[in-house]
């Protein structure tokens with residue numbers, strides 16, 4: 001029996017890496033990385049030379065088996081993703097479930113994630129919230145949006161820079177255009193930006209920008225919330 005460590009990594013600022021996270025990554029037999037090259041930057045920075053292997057959404061099913069074999073052989077493994085908390089819109093869930101099912105210990109080393117960072121930064125109600133992550137690109141997208149229309153908790157969406165205006169257009173269409181929201185961009189990074197406003201105004205602002213770069217979280221206040 002061994003331990004699977006789930007280790008959160010920074011979402012942009014490499015200084016947001018805890019001493020305990022470094023200690024665990026140094027102590028395990030292997031680190032399963034979403035992208036070994038990306039993680040190499042962080043591992044180099046902290047002088048961690050533990051062997052790595054790739055563990056991403058396209059090989060996750062097959063690599064879970066490998067990971068469990070290592071744990072069965074009494075080799076502790078840590079799992080990290082490119083950024084933030086593994087399992088949150090990133091590989092992780094299958095490994096954690098399998099480790100539990102096989103009787104191994106699972107230990108999470110907490111750290112940054114974009115959803116709660118944006119939620120708190122938004123200044124919108126954060127006592128109750130729903131994490132939606134990425135909406136499906138095509139099939140099921142409209143259905144999912146329709147199901148959310150009467151949600152009375154704050155909703156957190158992840159979106160790529162290529163679709164962020166499309167998502168704002170859809171939110172204006174499906175929800176009340178006066179509903180409060182926040183667009184959180186490049187959190188913890190040099191060009192961090194949190195723009196709050198009513199949906200129609202956010203669409204005006206981001207729709208008129210000539211270029212949208214970086215990583216985005218959209219936080220939508222509950223129906224009926226006003227300030």
Ligand code: SAM
Pocket residue numbers: 011012081083084085086087088089090112113114115157158159160184185186187188189215216217
């Ligand atoms: N596991 C990550 C977490 O814990 O938040 C999420 C990984 S997901 C593949 C990547 C998405 O997270 C981005 O498209 C963006 O929506 C959001 N994200 C990650 N880092 C961010 C940042 N620094 N600022 C804003 N959004 C970010």
